[in-house]
Structure formats: structure tokens, C-alpha cells
Amino acid sequence: MTSRLGDLKIALFFIFPAVIGFVAFFLIPTIRGIYLSFTEYSILGEPTWIGLENYTAIFADELFWNAMGVTIQYVVLNIGFQTVIALGLALLMHRVAKSTFIRGALLLPFLVANVIVALLWFWMLDYQLGIVNEIMSWVGLPRVAFFGSEQWAIPTIAFVNVWRHMGYTALLIFAGLQAIPNHLYEVANLDGASPARTFWSVTMPLLRPVLVLVLVVTVIGSFQVFDTVAVTTNGGPVNASRVIQMYIYQKAFGESDFGYASALSVILFVILALVAFVQMKFLKGNESDLD
Amino acid sequence: MTTSTAPRKNASRQNSRSSGLSPKKPINWRRAGAWVLVAVAVAVTIAPFLWMLRTALSSNSALASNAGNLLPADFSWGAFKRVLGLQTIDEAIADGGSGAAINFWLYLRNSVIFATITTAGQVFFSAMAAYAFARLRWPGRNKVFAVFLTTMMVPPIFTALPNFLMIKNLGLLNTMAGMSLPFLFMTPFAIFFLRQFFLSMSREVEEAAMLDGAKHLRIFFQIVLPNAAAPIATLALLTFIGQWNEYFWPLLVGQDESVRVLTVGLSVFKSQSPQGALDWSGLMAGTLVAALPIFLLFIAFGKKVVNSIGFSGIK
Numbered sequence: 059m060t061s062r063l064g065d066l067k068i069a070l071f072f073i074f075p076a077v078i079g080f081v082a083f084f085l086i087p088t089i090r091g092i093y094l095s096f097t098e099y100s101i102l103g104e105p106t107w108i109g110l111e112n113y114t115a116i117f118a119d120e121l122f123w124n125a126m127g128v129t130i131q132y133v134v135l136n137i138g139f140q141t142v143i144a145l146g147l148a149l150l151m152h153r154v155a156k157s158t159f160i161r162g163a164l165l166l167p168f169l170v171a172n173v174i175v176a177l178l179w180f181w182m183l184d185y186q187l188g189i190v191n192e193i194m195s196w197v198g199l200p201r202v203a204f205f206g207s208e209q210w211a212i213p214t215i216a217f218v219n220v221w222r223h224m225g226y227t228a229l230l231i232f233a234g235l236q237a238i239p240n241h242l243y244e245v246a247n248l249d250g251a252s253p254a255r256t257f258w259s260v261t262m263p264l265l266r267p268v269l270v271l272v273l274v275v276t277v278i279g280s281f282q283v284f285d286t287v288a289v290t291t292n293g294g295p296v297n298a299s300r301v302i303q304m305y306i307y308q309k310a311f312g313e314s315d316f317g318y319a320s321a322l323s324v325i326l327f328v329i330l331a332l333v334a335f336v337q338m339k340f341l342k343g344n345e346s347d348l349d
Numbered sequence: 350m351t352t353s354t355a356p357r358k359n360a361s362r363q364n365s366r367s368s369g370l371s372p373k374k375p376i377n378w379r380r381a382g383a384w385v386l387v388a389v390a391v392a393v394t395i396a397p398f399l400w401m402l403r404t405a406l407s408s409n410s411a412l413a414s415n416a417g418n419l420l421p422a423d424f425s426w427g428a429f430k431r432v433l434g435l436q437t438i439d440e441a442i443a444d445g446g447s448g449a450a451i452n453f454w455l456y457l458r459n460s461v462i463f464a465t466i467t468t469a470g471q472v473f474f475s476a477m478a479a480y481a482f483a484r485l486r487w488p489g490r491n492k493v494f495a496v497f498l499t500t501m502m503v504p505p506i507f508t509a510l511p512n513f514l515m516i517k518n519l520g521l522l523n524t525m526a527g528m529s530l531p532f533l534f535m536t537p538f539a540i541f542f543l544r545q546f547f548l549s550m551s552r553e554v555e556e557a558a559m560l561d562g563a564k565h566l567r568i569f570f571q572i573v574l575p576n577a578a579a580p581i582a583t584l585a586l587l588t589f590i591g592q593w594n595e596y597f598w599p600l601l602v603g604q605d606e607s608v609r610v611l612t613v614g615l616s617v618f619k620s621q622s623p624q625g626a627l628d629w630s631g632l633m634a635g636t637l638v639a640a641l642p643i644f645l646l647f648i649a650f651g652k653k654v655v656n657s658i659g660f661s662g663i664k
Contacts, residue, residue, distance in 0.1 A: 063487065063488060064485070064486035064487045065486055065565070069490070072478060076475065076497070076534055078534055079533065080497060082530075085510040087511035088508060088510040101517075150387050155383075155387045158389060160387060162655050163391045163394055164394050165655055169590055169643050169647060170640045173594075174636040174639060178398075178401055178636060181632065181633060182397060182400060186416070187629070188416075189416070190418065192416045192417040205372070208610050229655065230658065281504075282505065284597055288596075288600075307463055316510060320510055323504075
């Protein structure tokens with residue numbers, strides 16, 4: 059009997075705090091969040107059950123579709139540029155510059171708070187006094203209201219976050235590159251494969267599991283962009299940069315509509331789960347060609 | 350076509366050994382080009398931080414007329430003094446401040462408390478759980494671990510609203526406890542991270558200690574924790590940086606001046622200024638000072654952080 063239960067007693071002691079944290083701040087909130095999404099609840103008073111009303115309202119809500127569109131625009135721009143630049147940087151680090159100093163320098167923006175990065179670029183991209191507009195006017199380009207124009211707000215926010223994350227993503231890919239056995243490159247060399255050929259036939263297939271993981275992590279992360287938007291544009295101008303998490307925040311804390319905000323976050327949750335699932339499936343992320 | 354047929358891997362190896370010292374060797378343009386790209390990337394990363402410093406050392410009123418000057422415009426420590434509360438409001442306005450104040454020392458103290466408490470609790474309790482998942486044998490162990498891992502998938506925004514309501518119901522809004530509790534006990538990532546290391550430790554030392562009659566608590570504190578000091582330190586470092594930078598949760602729960610952390614303080618400082626009259630040098634001085642602990646940690650432990658990123662990517 060004791061041998062079957064093993065160290066159960068002492069194990070319960072050791073996982074007790076973690077279980078408290080898990081139940082109180084992950085499990086119960088998850089259930090409560092789903093429950094609240096079926097209610098009308100404005101923080102004062104009790105939630106009233108209204109069934110699917112929040113969800114039907116959301117699907118007819120133009121601001122929701124706008125937020126979704128803005129978020130997807132952001133995700134595509136952010137992930138597209140970030141992945142390509144990071145892959146390039148990772149290859150550079152792998153081939154020519156393995157130094158920790160250079161890797162460290164590229165990682166620095168990632169270690170600094172989103173808020174600080176946002177304020178820094180808010181200043182550098184300022185319409186009147188920002189150095190970027192200053193340089194653009196030196197070379198004869200027109201000034202751009204980066205955060206202040208509907209057209210540029212999202213691309214600008216995407217750019218700021220590419221700048222912050224490119225070194226981090228590059229390091230993740232770099233770690234994957236280092237796991238590729240050298241002898242495969244030697245074989246490719248003996249066969250006279252060009253660098254481009256080697257890249258597409260050796261590096262990319264073997265890097266795929268790492269790339270998929272990086273994509274899943276970064277896509278899920280960028281669907282939840284908030285800090286940069288909150289500090290720079292606050293969702294504006296008009297609705298141009300009101301990403302989905304900003305919309306949830308405004309519904310909950312601006313309009314005290316917790317039921318609606320909960321339904322929005324359930325939808326976001328479902329989207330993220332689908333994105334992860336599809337990425338893992340289609341890109342076969344859990345299989346490595348090495349095996 | 351000419352150089353591309355040369356075996357690339359060998360070429361790069363020879364280069365790194367002789368690094369172009371041999372006079373016979375022609376300049377490798379590919380490599381030179383690659384180094385130029387590396388230099389550009391590093392410049393693009395570092396230059397904005399230098400611009401931050403340049404702005405912070407400028408006098409705010411001079412910035413407007415010297416927007417493109419690469420050196421500080423009308424060099425002044427005023428912005429730092431303003432941020433650190435060493436100037437009166439009148440002096441600050443005379444010096445080009447907007448009149449918006451930032452209670453820097455209070456926010457700094459709050460950030461230190463918040464990041465330290467949450468890091469210490471999270472790492473310690475996660476280490477305890479990781480020990481149970483890695484070193485103890487009990488029924489259901491792997492199932493429970495799998496359930497813990499699934500919470501990695503739940504996005505923070507999803508739990509943030511119900512957690513806010515719970516903290517509010519508990520009467521803990523605008524308290525350090527309310528800000529810290531959700532981070533205090535565990536993250537699936539921390540447990541996962543430490544479990545990996547605990548799994549790889551040899552059982553022999555542990556069994557020898559057992560024979561001597563040591564109990565699990567002693568084994569945990571005297572054998573497992575000291576032996577895992579390096580990964581624990583790395584995890585603590587990454588956690589601290591993450592907590593120091595946390596914005597969303599303190600924004601929801603810690604709005605009150607008494608518990609406001611630096612990230613929230615800076616955004617309030619920015620939004621308090623009337624539109625179009627931002628105190629840029631004050632703002633940049635504030636961001637620099639707020640990022641200073643991260644810069645210092647990075648100078649001290651940079652290598653550790655950089656080398657741990659490959660692993661932490663699983664996050």
C-alpha cells in the first residue's frame with residue numbers, strides 16, 4: 059500500500075503552494091471567465107445570465123470586426139518582418155559573429171520594458187521633433203505622423219515591436235541552427251551544393267521544428283499586443299490601432315461591461331488555440347526531420 | 350559563382366582561424382558584407398538608446414530648436430534632477446519641464462518590492478513543485494504535471510479579467526498583495542524549466558543522504574537547491590526582468606499612487622502632460638533611470654541571460 063502511493067504525502071506538501079496558485083489564479087478564473095461571457099455584468103451587482111447574447115452582439119459589432127482586422131494586420135506585419143529579419147540575423151550570428159557581445163547587444167531591446175521601448179520610439183518618431191522625421195526631411199522626404207495617422211499607426215507599432223523582438227527571435231533560431239549537425243553541411247559541400255541550395259535543402263528542413271515553435275510563440279504573443287498601443291496611440295486615431303486586447307480593456311474598464319469583455323476574451327482564447335493547433339498541424343512542428 | 354562554389358563551411362572555418370591574416374588570401378567579400386550587416390544590425394539596436402541618453406541630457410526648451418543635433422542640445426542635468434525629484438516644480442518648469450511630476454523614488458521602491466516578492470515566491474514555490482514532479486514518485490504525477498502545463502496555453506488577458514474581479518472581491522485592489530498574488534505561486538514555465546534540471550541530477554547523492562536518515566525537506570534544501578543554483582539563478586534573473594517590465598496587471602490593480610510601479614508611473618507621467626507639450630528630456634531621463642536596473646543586471650549577467658534564451662524559448 060505504501061509503496062503504491064510512494065511519496066504521495068510529501069509530494070502533496072511540495073506541490074501545495076503551486077496547486078493553490080494554479081487553482082486560484084488559472085483554473086477558477088478560466089471557468090469564471092467562460093461563465094461571465096454568458097452574463098451581463100457591470101462590476102456593480104450580480105452577473106445576470108443572458109445566454110449567447112454577448113456572442114451574437116459581438117458578431118454584429120462593427121468595432122469588434124474592426125479590432126480583429128487591425129489585430130490581424132498587426133500580426134501579419136509584425137510576424138512577417140520579425141521572422142525574416144530574425145532568420146537573417148540568426149544566420150549571420152551562426153556563420154560570422156558568434157560573439158556573446160553581439161548577441162547580447164541585439165537582445166537588449168527585448169529586456170527593456172515595452173513601456174520604455176514605446177516611449178523611446180514615440181519620441182524618435184514624433185512628427186515635429188523626432189529624429190526620424192528630421193532625417194527624412196534632410197533627404198527630402200515628407201514628414202510622417204507615424205502614430206498620428208490612421209494609415210501609419212499599425213505599421214509603426216508593428217515596426218517598434220519588430221525592433222524590440224528581432225534579437226530575441228534571432229537567438230531562438232540561432233539555438234536551433236546550432237543543433238544542426240555539422241556533418242550534414244560537410245556532405246552538402248562534398249556534393250558541391252551552392253549556399254542557397256544548402257540553405258533550402260539542409261538548413262530550412264532541419265530548422266523547421268524550431269521555426270514552428272518560434273512562430274507559434276510569437277504569433278500568440280503578438281495577438282495580445284497591448285502595452286505599445288496603450289502608451290503610444292491608445293487605440294487611435296479614431297479606431298485605427300484599437301487592437302483586440304485594447305478593445306477588451308476598454309469594454310471592461312472603460313465601459314464596465316465585464317460580460318461583453320469576457321466574451322471577447324473567450325473568442326480571443328479560441329482563436330489563439332486554433333492558431334497554435336493549425337500551425338503545429340500544418341507545419342508538422344512536433345516532428346523533426348533528424349529522427 | 351566564383352566564390353560560391355568554394356566549400357562554405359570550410360571557408361568559414363579557415364577564415365576564423367587565419368582571419369584574413371594570410372597575405373595570399375583575397376578579400377572575402379561575402380564575409381565582409383556579412384560583417385557590415387552585423388554592424389548595421391547592432392547600430393540599429395544601440396543607436397536609439399544613445400538617442401535616449403542624448404535627449405535626457407538636453408535642456409527641454411532647447412530640444413525644439415535643435416531637433417537634429419547629434420549632441421545634447423544645451424547640455425543639462427535638469428531632466429535627471431526633475432525625474433529624481435531634486436527640482437521644485439517651479440525650477441522644473443523654468444527648465445522646460447511640463448509641470449507634470451513623477452514620484453520616482455516611490456515608484457522605484459514599488460517596482461523593487463513587486464519584482465522581488467513575485468520573483469522570490471514564484472521561483473521558490475515552482476522549485477518545490479518541480480522537485481515533486483521530478484524526484485518524488487507518486488500516483489498521478491504525470492497527469493497532474495500535464496494539467497499544469499496546459500495552463501501555458503491560457504493567454505494572460507483571459508485570466509486577467511476574472512483575476513481582477515477576485516482581487517477586487519478580496520478587497521485587495523491597490524495593494525501590493527493584490528498585485529503580487531497571481532504571480533506568487535507558480536508559472537507552468539518555471540516548473541517546467543526547473544523540472545528539466547532536477548530530472549538530470551544523479552540519484553546517488555540523494556540516496557546516500559536517505560540512508561543517513563535525511564528527510565525530503567533536508568534533501569531539497571541541502572542537496573537539490575544548492576546543486577541547481579545555476580539554473581535557479583538564471584530563472585530568477587529572467588523572472589525578475591519580466592516582472593520589472595510587467596505593465597498590464599499593475600495597470601489594472603495598482604493604479605493608486607502608493608503602489609504604482611515604474612512602468613505605470615512612466616505612462617501616467619506621459620499622459621499627464623498636456624498634448625503637444627511633452628517634457629521629452631524628462632521622459633527620456635525617466636525611461637533611462639527606469640531601465641537602469643535592467644542595464645546593470647545585463648552587464649553583470651549578460652552571458653547567462655543570452656545563453657539561456659535558447660532554452661527559455663519554450664516559454
